[in-house]
Amino acid sequence: MPLRLWRKPLDSEKIKIPEGEVHVLKDRCKGCGFCIEFCPKEVLEQSEEFNIKGVHPPQVKEETVCILCSFCEAVCPDFAIFSVKKDCKGGC
Amino acid sequence: MSEDSHPFERFLRDGMMPHIWCEGCGNGIILNCFVRALKDIEIDVNKVVVVSGIGCIGRLSGYTNTDSYHTTHGRAIAFATGAKLANPELKTVVISGDGDLFAIGGNHFIHAARRNVDIQVICANNFNYGMTGGQYGPTTPLKAWTTTTPYGNIEHPFNLVHLAAASGAVYVARWTTLHVRRLTESIKKVLQKEGFSFIEVITPCPEIYGRRNKMATGIEMMNWFKTAAEIRNASDPAEAEISPEKIVVGEFIDAEKPTYDHLLREMMKQVQERIRGEK
Amino acid sequence: MTQERTVLTGKHFMQGDIACAEGAIAAGCRFFAGYPITPATEIAERMARRLPEVDGVYVQMEDELGSMAAVIGASYAGVKSMTATSGPGFSLMQENIGLAVMTETPCVVVNIMRGGPSTGQPTKPGQQDVMQARWGSHGDYEIIALAPSSVQEMFDLTIEAFNLSEIYRVPVFVLADEIVGHMWERVTIPSENAIKRVNRKRPRTLPEKYVPFLPDRDLVPPMASFGEGYRFYATGLTHDETGHPRTDTAKAQQELVQRLCDKIRKNREKIVRVSANMLEDAEVMVVAYGTTSRSAMSAVREAREKGFKAGLLRLITLWPFPDKEIAELAKRVRAIVVPEMNCGQIVREVERAAKETSVIFMPKLGEEPHRPVEILDAIQRGSYK
Ligand SMILES: Cc1ncc(C[n+]2csc(CCOP(=O)(O)OP(=O)(O)O)c2C)c(N)n1
Ligand code: SF4
Ligand SMILES: [Mg+2]
Numbered sequence: 001m002p003l004r005l006w007r008k009p010l011d012s013e014k015i016k017i018p019e020g021e022v023h024v025l026k027d028r029c030k031g032c033g034f035c036i037e038f039c040p041k042e043v044l045e046q047s048e049e050f051n052i053k054g055v056h057p058p059q060v061k062e063e064t065v066c067i068l069c070s071f072c073e074a075v076c077p078d079f080a081i082f083s084v085k086k087d088c089k090g091g092c
Numbered sequence: 093m094s095e096d097s098h099p100f101e102r103f104l105r106d107g108m109m110p111h112i113w114c115e116g117c118g119n120g121i122i123l124n125c126f127v128r129a130l131k132d133i134e135i136d137v138n139k140v141v142v143v144s145g146i147g148c149i150g151r152l153s154g155y156t157n158t159d160s161y162h163t164t165h166g167r168a169i170a171f172a173t174g175a176k177l178a179n180p181e182l183k184t185v186v187i188s189g190d191g192d193l194f195a196i197g198g199n200h201f202i203h204a205a206r207r208n209v210d211i212q213v214i215c216a217n218n219f220n221y222g223m224t225g226g227q228y229g230p231t232t233p234l235k236a237w238t239t240t241t242p243y244g245n246i247e248h249p250f251n252l253v254h255l256a257a258a259s260g261a262v263y264v265a266r267w268t269t270l271h272v273r274r275l276t277e278s279i280k281k282v283l284q285k286e287g288f289s290f291i292e293v294i295t296p297c298p299e300i301y302g303r304r305n306k307m308a309t310g311i312e313m314m315n316w317f318k319t320a321a322e323i324r325n326a327s328d329p330a331e332a333e334i335s336p337e338k339i340v341v342g343e344f345i346d347a348e349k350p351t352y353d354h355l356l357r358e359m360m361k362q363v364q365e366r367i368r369g370e371k
Numbered sequence: 372m373t374q375e376r377t378v379l380t381g382k383h384f385m386q387g388d389i390a391c392a393e394g395a396i397a398a399g400c401r402f403f404a405g406y407p408i409t410p411a412t413e414i415a416e417r418m419a420r421r422l423p424e425v426d427g428v429y430v431q432m433e434d435e436l437g438s439m440a441a442v443i444g445a446s447y448a449g450v451k452s453m454t455a456t457s458g459p460g461f462s463l464m465q466e467n468i469g470l471a472v473m474t475e476t477p478c479v480v481v482n483i484m485r486g487g488p489s490t491g492q493p494t495k496p497g498q499q500d501v502m503q504a505r506w507g508s509h510g511d512y513e514i515i516a517l518a519p520s521s522v523q524e525m526f527d528l529t530i531e532a533f534n535l536s537e538i539y540r541v542p543v544f545v546l547a548d549e550i551v552g553h554m555w556e557r558v559t560i561p562s563e564n565a566i567k568r569v570n571r572k573r574p575r576t577l578p579e580k581y582v583p584f585l586p587d588r589d590l591v592p593p594m595a596s597f598g599e600g601y602r603f604y605a606t607g608l609t610h611d612e613t614g615h616p617r618t619d620t621a622k623a624q625q626e627l628v629q630r631l632c633d634k635i636r637k638n639r640e641k642i643v644r645v646s647a648n649m650l651e652d653a654e655v656m657v658v659a660y661g662t663t664s665r666s667a668m669s670a671v672r673e674a675r676e677k678g679f680k681a682g683l684l685r686l687i688t689l690w691p692f693p694d695k696e697i698a699e700l701a702k703r704v705r706a707i708v709v710p711e712m713n714c715g716q717i718v719r720e721v722e723r724a725a726k727e728t729s730v731i732f733m734p735k736l737g738e739e740p741h742r743p744v745e746i747l748d749a750i751q752r753g754s755y756k
Contacts, residue, residue, distance in 0.1 A: 023096070025096070025098065028109070028110060030110075030114075030115040030116075031115055032115050032116040032117075032309075032310045032311070033116075033309075033310070033311050034116075034121075034310065034311065034314060037311050037314070037315075038270065038314065038318075055115070071272065073099075073124075074121075074124060074125065074128065074272035074273070074276070075121055075124075075269075075270070075272050076120070076121075076124065077113065077117060077118065077119065077120020077121050077123075077124065078110065078111075078120055079098045079100060079101075079104070079109070079120075079124065082098050082099055084099075105602075105604065107613070107615065108615065137602070138598065138599070138600040138602065139598050141597045141598070143444075151616075153604065153606075154604050154606065154615065154616065157602055158602055159597040159598065159601065159602055159603060159604075160603075160604045160605075161444075161447060161474075161604070161605050161606070162604070162605070162606035162607060162608065162616075163440060163443075163467075163470065163607065164440070164466055164467055164469075164470050164607055166436075167436060167437065167440035167466075167467060167470075169437075170432065170436065170437035170438075170440035170441050170444070171440040171441065171443060171444040172444060173404075173430070173432075173437070173440075173441050173444065174402065174404055174430075174440065174441030174442060174443065174444025174445040174446075174448070174452070175444035175445060175447055175448040175597055176444075176448075177402070177428045177430055177441075177445065178401075178402050178428060178444070178445035178446075178448035178449070178450040178452065179448040179449060179450070179596075179597065179598055181598055182448065182597055182598050199433050199434060199437070200433060200436075200437050200440075203432075203433040203437075356428065356430075359423060360423040360426060360428075363423040363424055364423070364424065364426065367376060367424055
């Protein structure tokens with residue numbers, strides 16, 4: 001199970017936000033809440049849904065501004081979240 | 093970059109995730125910062141050997157996609173000394189726990205520091221023996237509660253950065269798992285430094301330690317770090333206190349001194365030249 | 372490196388400990404980690420002087436716990452490595468001898484045995500650690516131990532120990548008593564080319580395909596070294612052939628521990644060595660090893676002169692135990708005499724192998740080895756059984 005999960009995180013979610021894009025690999029999340037608590041821009045919140053570990057993974061709040069500081073990525077103990085520069089090919 | 097793969101994936105060993113650590117444990121953050129440092133400095137990962145002892149954090153060596161070795165309890169530094177001296181091209185990094193490195197392995201730590209063997213040591217200090225269920229250890233604060241201090245701890249803890257400095261380490265820093273940027277910078281620095289280097293990382297163990305000490309979640313412990321941490325770079329490590337009110341962090345020492353490895357190779361060269369001369 | 376400095380070819384008058392160090396260097400040992408202890412210190416001193424000459428590393432660790440760990444680290448870095456100690460240090464090494472067994476680390480541990488328990492008699496001989504060598508670390512495993520009885524054998528068997536450790540990926544012990552370690556004798560060191568050296572099997576696959584603990588048919592897995600790009604993981608935890616921990620399944624434990632035992636057990640014929648002397652028509656067989664076997668040899672000769680049909684089985688390999696060889700011979704003799712410098716260790720193994728044949732045990736503690744006349748007396752008693 002872990003191997004499959006690790007290689008094909010099909011549950012990866014892409015959420016578009018102005019500067020950075022935050023990707024959550026939901027089923028890796030153990031629900032510590034560090035990303036939500038310590039994001040300097042309060043971009044994230046707990047979602048309602050349960051992942052396969054039975055915890056609520058984070059989701060992006062509406063209309064917030066990610067400054068691409070990548071703090072969530074660095075503070076996540078489970079490699080479940082990362083941010084990338086927004087892909088503007090489709091027009092921002 | 094692919095949207096559904098984490099940027100650090102290739103630095104993690106296939107088939108080993110998810111790791112064993114609890115929700116809210118800081119060990120994953122240390123792993124995260126370590127692999128980020130590997131990625132950032134573009135080091136030849138084939139030459140990196142990660143060595144750990146026994147404990148929760150001791151499992152870290154299994155998670156990095158490097159050569160790695162999980163020793164017996166307390167012997168990571170001695171093992172790394174052998175590997176590094178046998179092959180000077182290796183970058184031997186020891187990542188282990190406060191109990192592992194400073195109780196059962198304390199003797200190896202002070203002597204490797206004294207010799208200035210070129211190994212880099214990162215200690216996950218969670219103030220207790222996590223793996224065995226939360227007994228007190230050499231870093232448990234006075235009066236803290238653990239399963240073997242049911243009436244409060246009556247032992248004085250080590251100040252690890254002071255100990256490392258006094259033993260001769262050429263690089264000494266302390267961060268918490270909230271200081272992800274600075275911690276990563278420190279790791280990058282020691283990966284490029286020669287000589288015995290030491291980074292203490294204060295890390296939450298909410299499950300086992302926090303719960304008994306009025307900080308039941310990782311967030312509560314991290315918030316303690318946030319409010320108590322005071323950065324004092326280049327200050328005297330002897331003064332670097334850890335208390336409920338204050339956690340002094342920073343880079344305390346960054347010095348140069350001939351490494352054991354260097355002196356050893358010099359000596360070997362001289363001996364061999366002398367023999368050639370005799371012939 | 373110049374040849375004559377690597378292998379000191381020629382005839383020498385040498386001490387046992389020094390011959391052991393020279394044997395190690397001739398075998399290709401290029402890493403020594405240790406902590407001084409009588410009567411093994413001379414090995415460390417010789418290595419400290421000699422290793423730098425041959426581009427090898429000598430490091431004096433803070434204790435024997437660290438020495439053994441460093442030896443394993445060096446071996447994993449691809450360098451033939453060893454340590455040398457005596458009883459108290461051997462006790463401290465047991466922890467990481469177990470780790471070396473579990474992670475299948477080629478290395479050599481020399482124990483120049485003195486009298487114990489504890490600090491005991493540092494400068495006096497003993498054979499009290501032979502069972503500790505077999506069972507000293509916790510858990511189930513098989514080990515190899517060789518018992519030299521002369522300075523020449525200190526040289527030869529140290530080379531053999533390295534070769535066996537490389538072939539079977541297991542720590543190999545050289546168990547010598549203080550007398551053999553400190554004795555001076557004539558040694559013939561062969562030429563560089565005449566020395567047989569074996570190196571560990573190397574992976575035959577690309578790094579991506581390397582399965583670090585997948586054994587070949589001889590039950591021994593090929594071994595990569597750190598820094599070569601194989602990026603493997605080794606742990607003292609129970610693991611599967613990938614090296615990943617498997618602490619929660621019976622299968623992994625059964626497969627791994629059984630294989631660690633079987634790779635020695637199933638290859639015992641290739642490992643076990645004994646030396647049979649005057650045993651063809653013997654009625655009494657002396658079984659001895661180390662210094663004791665020298666007294667036994669004199670006693671057997673004297674017995675023959677007196678008309679007693681005595682013979683000597685000298686054990687060169689102590690572990691795996693030569694039980695088949697003893698069982699065969701036991702059927703043909705009236706009695707077996709076992710002199711040992713302890714209160715009874717190898718004699719138990721002899722009794723187990725000898726079955727019905729009566730065994731006369733001769734313990735010895737303290738300063739002196741057995742005198743031939745004492746063994747002769749036992750041979751005579753055995754003849755009337
Ligand atoms: C020789 C030995 N003694 C005791 C143990 C049991 N043990 C396993 S982990 C551990 C403590 C580890 O503490 P630390 O190094 O602080 O790591 P943590 O689990 O807190 O991350 C102990 C005592 C052991 N494995 N080996
Ligand atoms: S017990 Fe503590 S240190 Fe161990 S994994 Fe859990 S939180 Fe982390
Ligand atoms: Mg700890």
